[in-house]
Amino acid sequence: MGKPFTPQRLANIRRMRKARRLYKKQPLFAYDILCKEYPDYTYDKFWDDLRYRRKPKRRKGKSALVRYGRYRRMEQLNELYSSTANIEYGLQAQRLRKYMTKPYRVLVRVSGKVFEYGFSPLIPVEKIEALTVELSNVKSPQEADEVVQQFRINAHIG
Numbered sequence: 001m002g003k004p005f006t007p008q009r010l011a012n013i014r015r016m017r018k019a020r021r022l023y024k025k026q027p028l029f030a031y032d033i034l035c036k037e038y039p040d041y042t043y044d045k046f047w048d049d050l051r052y053r054r055k056p057k058r059r060k061g062k063s064a065l066v067r068y069g070r071y072r073r074m075e076q077l078n079e080l081y082s083s084t085a086n087i088e089y090g091l092q093a094q095r096l097r098k099y100m101t102k103p104y105r106v107l108v109r110v111s112g113k114v115f116e117y118g119f120s121p122l123i124p125v126e127k128i129e130a131l132t133v134e135l136s137n138v139k140s141p142q143e144a145d146e147v148v149q150q151f152r153i154n155a156h157i158g
Contacts, residue, residue, distance in 0.1 A: 015041075019049035069104075069124040070096045104128050108135045108144050115141060117148050123155050 005013070015038060022030035031046050065071050077093035080086065104119040106128065119128060131151050138144045 016049040019046060023050055065100055068100050068121050069128070070100050070121070073125050074100070106132055106135065106148075108138070110138060110141050110144055113141065115144060119152075119155070127151075127155060 015034075018037075019030065019034055022033055026033070031043065034046060035041050063071075074093045074096040077089045077096065081089035081093060101121055103121050104123065106117045106119065108115045108117065131147070134147055134151075135144055138147060
């Protein structure tokens with residue numbers, strides 16, 4: 001279970017309950033009755049006993065994943081999944097979440113050879129998709145390197 005309350009804490013809880021009960025029954029005389037029962041009882045303590053204590057409402061913290069490029073797409077897919085109940089959207093969102101913090105791997109096939117380029121996971125997925133479309137039209141490895149180099153220079157803009 002938990003740690004038992006100390007006798008002092010139990011006495012304070014009993015006094016607080018008694019104050020609330022008396023205040024409900026006899027609001028004008030509750031303080032006088034409690035002063036006779038507890039000699040060191042003050043008016044401030046009385047009002048403090050009447051105050052209801054609640055745990056502060058927990059605020060939902062912001063996700064640390066917001067800065068990653070795949071996050072917005074994952075949120076869109078989650079919205080689509082919740083509105084349409086199509087399982088494919090949910091699975092795609094799960095896949096994006098799994099690879100959220102991993103770098104992008106872009107494979108380019110040029111003249112029978114495959115080249116792999118890695119990019120920061122902070123780049124928006126839309127930019128990476130635009131890059132892959134652009135890389136699908138290249139004819140030589142040098143041209144692919146130029147396109148990737150240009151992308152790396154401008155990827156952080158916008």
